[in-house]
Amino acid sequence: MLASLLPIVAAASLIADQASEQAGPVDALFWFITGVSAIMTVVIFASICFFAYKYRRRTAVHATQIEGSNKLELTWSILPFLVMLVMFGWGADLFYKAQNPPTNAMEVFVTGKQWMWKVQYPDGSREIDALHVPVGTPVKLTMASEDVIHSFSVPAFRIRHDVIPGHYDSVWFTPNKPGKYHLFCTEYCGNQHAGMTGWVYVMEPREYANWASGGGGQGTLAEQGQALFQQFGCATCHLLDQQGRCPILRGIYNKPVQLDDGRTVIADDAYLRESILDPNAKIVAGFQPDVMPHFKGQVTEENVIQLIAYIKSLSPSTPASQQGGGQPTPPTPSRAARAASQANAAKPGQAVPR
Amino acid sequence: MADTVVPAGPETAVEDIRLKHHFATSAQQMDADTLGMWTFLITEVLFFGGMFTAYVMYRNMYLGAFASTSQYMNVVLGGTNTAVLICSSLTMALAVRAAQLSNRRHQILFLILTMIFGTAFLVIKGFEYHAKWVEHLVPGFGFQYEPAQYAHHAQILFFLYFAMTGMHALHMVVGLGLLTYLVVQAYRRVFSANYFVPVEMIGLYWHFVDIVWIFLFPLLYLIGHRR
Amino acid sequence: MSAHTHAHLHVHIPKVRTLVLVWLALICLTGMTTAVSYLELGWMNIVIALLIAVSKASMVAWIFMGVRHTTSLTKLFVVAGLVWLGIMILITASDYNTRNWTYQPMPWANNPAGGLSK
Amino acid sequence: MATLTHGAPEIAASEVNYLNVEHGWKSWLFTTDHKRIAVLYIVSITLMFFVGGFMAVLFRINLLEPEGIFAAETYNRLFSMHGIIMVFFFLVPSIPATLANFLIPIMVGAKDLAFPRINLLSWYLYVIGAFLTMYAVIRGGVDTGWTFYTPYSSTYSNSYVLAAAFGVFVAGFSSILTGLNFIVTVHKMRAPGMSWSRLPLFVWSNYATGLIQVLGTPVLAITLLLLAFERIAHVGIFDPNIGGDPILFQHLFWFYSHPAVYIMILPGMGVISEIVSCFSRKRVFGYNFVAFSSMAIAVLSFVVWGHHLFVTGQSVYTAIAFSFLSMVVAVPSAIKVFNWTATMYKGSVSFDTPMLYAFGFIGLFTIGGLTGLHLASLSTDVAMHGTYFVVAHFHYVMVGGMVMAFMGGLHFWWPKITGRMYPEAWSKFAALIVFIGFNLTFFPQFILGYLGMPRRYHAYPPEFQALNVLSTAGASILGIGYVIPMIYLIWSLKNGPKAGPNPWGAAGLEWQIPSPPTTFNFDETPIVTEEAYNYGPLEEVIG
Known part of the structure; x- marks a missing residue:
């Protein structure tokens, strides 16, 4: 049996795939830390072996009592610490930069669910446990979880981010090497956790354009959202209503919204998601709570993403998502927007309703 | 300070029958007991601290919802309970003092008073819990809340309310058990100016439970209590 | 001793x-x-x-x-307990309160290859 | 080190000791003697260790085949119970509740711990916790992982979460009481002349451990309790459906559980200080720094927990601060390693079994600690988080470190605890087997993790098979390495040669009293006049 394994050992390179712009710099740091660690390990092993041999007990005990040395102590505290500061600074720098997706990133929506990854593209095509991306284009994933915590991980890209139920998480990468790479869930999520895997296909742009044109039989994401919008009867209120029962959603995306408790929030993805699932959570000034039914349990996270895409398409300043994910979609300043809304929400002692 | 310093116990405290075998002197034993009790109280601080941390985070996130819950909090009962606990702390302190002065009658009297206040607290708390149950404010058991916009987040506060006050009440029950033990021991003339450490230690515990409530009262009852 | x-x-x-x-x-x-x-x-x-x-x-x-009359060791322990509670609350709060701080636009933000290339 | 005023130990040894002073099960189950309680603990944690180890062997077997051999459910329950048992019922109490329980009173020159009855209570709580956990195992197990992350544990898991969480909750109080006892004992029970600067480093490290147990464990307790409420009421503060944040659970959980990994390693570091000093016949190099580093670790360990949350969407700024602090906490650990190494310099090094384990500890802990840097640095952690790299890292620290230290300490003080020596050749052989088996098991896991294999997978892509087979092969060798000592140690109880009070010629109060010690350790309170590890004068005796 072992013999049959040997070819696999030979075949499996012990160097992990690097398939994104991020992978190179992270690996550089990885090997720097590994190198320093290796040197340290060798130094310590060698000293132990050397001392153990040189000062091994012979016939009679002969030990020289030495109290210690402050100079030595300081040296071997401060020097390693300085080296560790380099590791810290380097790692923090890469990490900080990696938080901020480029404005021209292509947006893809991912929903984690026990035990599958559901992927939705702006053009409306969907797949499960597979993600197709063109080489060289930054890709931003907006991720939601239907149930428990999952973690989206593509080792070849050196990226990983938990998907926490209750809000959107995001992660981005720029694939730079065509191929087929593992996609793993790396936060334990139940029985078939090990089955929550898939593949990321990095394709040449032309190849990708071909692939993309084949998908999306049900229209774009926004069109799917529009269908849902009609199906749930949202339109009667949120687009056509003249009686002022509920806010008109045209042009609302990413605009500030005045709430009835005096706060102002930005109508970004996170806000829209909350308002669909729990309409009473934040009431727009001048409207009554309890008018809109709860959609929690009625719609999936995927539906929510479709609805948001549609609402987004109703805003002139942010045109509807374009056909073909190959073309970058407009930026989604949701981070900044959320920050603005949060900054308001976080102020203690703000006027309290009622 | 103006307090009396009494050298209690003779130099030959070692002879004391209550001195456990592994201690050299009564002073050592008392020091150890005191330090042990305070160490235990630190664990209690962090035990409640976990819930206080959760409270601080959610209050920050959902201030509106948290503030709106105060309309369901009975400030009169909460305030009364605060006063009752403070009274029980006073009687507890007096009981310890009586023990230190070898005044058995006062000691028993104050211990029993403390127990009465403690029981009163629990009874009042029971009425509050009952009211919450009737108003469907127990999370997970048919929770209903007005205003509806805060229904979800108010559940978090009520969950914390029951967890924190429930944990506090449980500590009170344990405290009452310990007080009962003290009364019995005091009745048997166990305590005197030479030996009162158990009274003092249980006193520390009782005061600590009081301190927890001192924070719970404003945080849970007075959050948004202003119209 | x-x-x-x-x-x-x-x-x-x-x-x-x-x-x-x-x-x-x-x-x-x-x-x-x-x-x-x-x-x-x-x-x-x-x-x-x-x-x-x-x-x-x-x-x-x-x-x-009676903290007033206890040993400084006991006082130290009391303070330590409170400091540790403070550590727990403050650090956890630091996460929640800075989680959504705005990012300043970065020079690399418009780089099609992302933030990590030269 | 200390001057005992009377009684040649050899004479006392033949007489009554703590083991034979009383007989019958009652004399054990109701004992308040710290030494007997330590023995009770040794027996119970050894049982738990083998239960947890058996599970490890089983799930390693599962990983021989890429598609797995058992059902996913079985595998998940195996690794979860392995984690829970090993962390809460072996590693946390391993050295504190056994060796330290036995030795701390003796080392500080006291007749017992400050609160003997609480010490016994602590053992009972441990047993109750263990029974609750075993109940969960027998009913079908728990599949949440030892971390009990919400909302999986509170809402989705169909396993016996409540029983296991309650078992951990109860065992947590056992740990708190042990820590409390140590703190008070070290403060208040030291013999005359035993100043802080004369304390053996083993006592220092266990004192630091006690601080962590007392300050951290209650937070775990309340967190598990909130989790249990949430599971019972189907709604709670971590429930995302009502706006609860599952990450808050992780904050509270790791506020304990990161310091807890130092509960699991600090006492081991103390053991190594004793062993290295004894078998180099030298005072520990830089005593003050080693003692201080234990305290520094205890304090700093509480401000680094966020490095477990680097990929959760925790605030970037908090993550950066945590990354920095995690680097800082590496410094005191490094100081210890350097000082142990330096202790051997110009010493007189002998290669008795405890020293072999100490070599193993220093080497493996070095690797475990240094790979921690990969996980403290932010962007490499993002790449390695949740993979076998993490698994390998903490097993190098926990198993390569703590278990090595536990075995080393057990062999070092076995003659003191039982009065008997064990077979030297067998013990050296077993130490070697453990070392080889350990590295074969866990080194491949570093590579697996680097290549991206996620942890907690019952099945995996076929390209990882070769390394997994290697790891499983190592695990079986490691298993044998742990069984051999159990056999010869039990054998030695009856058949081992009498050890005498000080078989190693070691310094320290515990070596100046008979083996096994008498019930009250010292007939008369010793008066300490010398510093710890005063091997200079002892040389003449041995040489």
Whole structure:
């Protein structure tokens, strides 16, 4: 049996795939830390072996009592610490930069669910446990979880981010090497956790354009959202209503919204998601709570993403998502927007309703 | 300070029958007991601290919802309970003092008073819990809340309310058990100016439970209590 | 070795007057914190409520629990407990309160290859 | 080190000791003697260790085949119970509740711990916790992982979460009481002349451990309790459906559980200080720094927990601060390693079994600690988080470190605890087997993790098979390495040669009293006049 394994050992390179712009710099740091660690390990092993041999007990005990040395102590505290500061600074720098997706990133929506990854593209095509991306284009994933915590991980890209139920998480990468790479869930999520895997296909742009044109039989994401919008009867209120029962959603995306408790929030993805699932959570000034039914349990996270895409398409300043994910979609300043809304929400002692 | 310093116990405290075998002197034993009790109280601080941390985070996130819950909090009962606990702390302190002065009658009297206040607290708390149950404010058991916009987040506060006050009440029950033990021991003339450490230690515990409530009262009852 | 150097038990017996005064102060402060909560003071409400709670707790600890007369070791332990609680609350809060801080636009933000290429 | 005023130990040894002073099960189950309680603990944690180890062997077998051999459910329950048992019922109490329980009173020159009855209570709580956990195992197990992350544990898992969480909750109080006892004992029970600067480093490290147990464990307790409420009421503060944040659970959980990994390693570091000093016949190099580093670790361990949350969407700024602090906490650990190494310099090094384990500890802990840097640095952690790299890292620290230290300490003080020596050749052989088996098991896991294999997978892509087979092969060798000592140690109880009070010629109060010690350790309170590890004068005796 072992013999049959040997070819696999030979075949499996012990160097992990690097398939994104991020992978190179992270690996550089990885090997720097590994190198320093290796040197340290060798130094310590060698000293132990050397001392153990040189000062091994012979016939009679002969030990020289030495109290210690402050100079030595300081040296071997401060020097390693300085080296560790380099590791810290380097790692923090890469990490900080990696938080901020480029404005021209292509947006893809991912929903984690026990035990599958559901992927939705702006053009409306969907797949499960597979993600197709063109080489060289930054890709931003907006991720939601239907149930428990999952973690989206593509080792070849050196990226990983938990998907926490209750809000959107995001992660981005720029694939730079065509191929087929593992996609793993790396936060334990139940029985078939090990089955929550898939593949990321990095394709040449032309190849990708071909692939993309084949998908999306049900229209774009926004069109799917529009269908849902009609199906749930949202339109009667949120687009056509003249009686002022509920806010008109045209042009609302990413605009500030005045709430009835005096706060102002930005109508970004996170806000829209909350308002669909729990309409009473934040009431727009001048409207009554309890008018809109709860959609929690009625719609999936995927539906929510479709609805948001549609609402987004109703805003002139942010045109509807374009056909073909190959073309970058407009930026989604949701981070900044959320920050603005949060900054308001976080102020203690703000006027309290009622 | 103006307090009396009494050298209690003779130099030959070692002879004391209550001195456990592994201690050299009564002073050592008392020091150890005191330090042990305070160490235990630190664990209690962090035990409640976990819930206080959760409270601080959610209050920050959902201030509106948290503030709106105060309309369901009975400030009169909460305030009364605060006063009752403070009274029980006073009687507890007096009981310890009586023990230190070898005044058995006062000691028993104050211990029993403390127990009465403690029981009163629990009874009042029971009425509050009952009211919450009737108003469907127990999370997970048919929770209903007005205003509806805060229904979800108010559940978090009520969950914390029951967890924190429930944990506090449980500590009170344990405290009452310990007080009962003290009364019995005091009745048997166990305590005197030479030996009162158990009274003092249980006193520390009782005061600590009081301190927890001192924070719970404003945080849970007075959050948004202003119209 | 403090344990062996004194065989006497030095006991500080508080005066009844001290205890009653503290009790009175505690009752007054309870009334005060309730009263203040009816005033509309914005964010000051919680600050005042906490200040009153802290002063009440300190009085209970200092007089009723006798921290005032304990060894400095006990005082150190009390402080350590509070510091650790502070660590837990402050660091956790630092996460929640800075989680959504705005990112400044970065020079690399428009780089099609992403932030990591040259 | 200390001057005992009377009684040649050899004479006392033949007489009554703590083991034979009383007989019958009652004399054990109601004992308040710290030494007997330590023995009770040794027996119970050894049982738990083998239960947890057996599970490890089983799930390693599962990983021989890429598609797995058992059902996913079985595998998940195996690794979860392995984690829970090993962390809460072996590693946390391993050295504190056994060796330290036995030795701390003796090392500080006391007759017992400050609160003997609480010490016994602590053992009972441990047993109750263990029974609750075993109940969960027998009913079908728990599949949440030892971390109990919400909302999986509170809402989705169909396993016996409540029983296991309650078992951990109860065992947590056992740990708190042990820590409390140590703190008070070290403060208040030291013999005359035993100043802080004369304390053996084993006592220092266990004192630091006690601080962590007392300050951290209550937070775990309340967190598990909130989790249990949430599971019972189907709604709670971590429930995302009502706006609860599952990450808050992780904050509270790791506020304990990161310091807890130092509960699991600090006492081991103390053991190594004793062993290295004894078998180099030298005072520990830089005593003050080693003692201080234990305290520094205890304090700093509480401000680094966020490095477990680097990929959760925790605030970037908090993450950066945590990354920095995690680097800082590496410094005191490094100081210890350097000082142990330096202790051997110009010493007189002998290669007795405890020293072999100490070599193993220093080497493996070095690797475990240094790979921690990969996980403290932010962007490499993002790449390695949740993979076998993490698994390998903490097993190098926990198993390569703590278990090595536990075995080393057990062999070092076995003659003191039982009065008997064990077979030297067998013990050296077993130490070698453990070392080889350990590296074969866990080194491949570093590579697996680097290549991206996620942890907690019952099945995996076929390209990882070769390394997994290697790892499983190592695990079986490691298993044998742990069984051999159990056999010869039990054998030695009856058949081992009498050890005498000081078989190693070691310094320290515990070596100046008979083996096994008498019930009250010292007939008369010793008066300490010398510093710890005063091997200078002892040389003449041995040489």
